Amino acid sequence: MKSLLVILWLMASAALAEESRYGIRGLSAPEREPDLREAINRIPGVQLVDLDHDKAEVTLRYDLSALFPNNSPKNPVKPADIGKSLDGKLRTATQGSFSLKPLCTIPEDELQRLTIKIVIPDWKGCRLGTYNSIAKLDGVELVRLSGDFSEVMAWIDSKKTNRETLIEALKKSRVEFPTP
Secondary structure: OHHHHHHHHHHHHHHHOOEEEEEEEOOOOHHHHHHHHHHHHOOOOEEEEEEEOOOOEEEEEEOHHHHOOOOOOOOOOOHHHHHHHHHHHHHHHOOOOOEEEOOOOOOHHHOEEEEEEOEOOOOHHHHHHHHHHHHOOOOEEEEEEOOOOOEEEEEEOOOOOOHHHHHHHHHHOOOEOOOO
């Protein structure tokens, strides 16, 4: 009976050891992709399978035994813990500049796209700070900076946030706006 339990546990672990898809925060511009790829390569037992920059989504393949060394029939991994563990490892590998989030469940055509003109220095840290100032707001599903960093575009759930909230968050982060 005990060997049957171990076999069933191994089968369940193998099923969880496949791949998972997540939203990714920190992918503000195409120039950030190499940073993300390099960081994931540094995480033992984790591989980047797919990266969709336009949707800010990644598919990760992982080894459960590397993520959860104490995984056993008596202490099985819960599916929700996988995402938390991967997020923690990614945050650590990138000093917090990338993180995972659940996939957006709102249909794309129901998201409102906002474009806000901004003035920020052409420094990687300033661009990331600008991105982060609104990317973590509730209701913000996707954020992009324009190629010349003169605009921030956000796709939002208008039931949870609005343009004024984004502008206030940008002001709080000391982002400047062009004068008319």
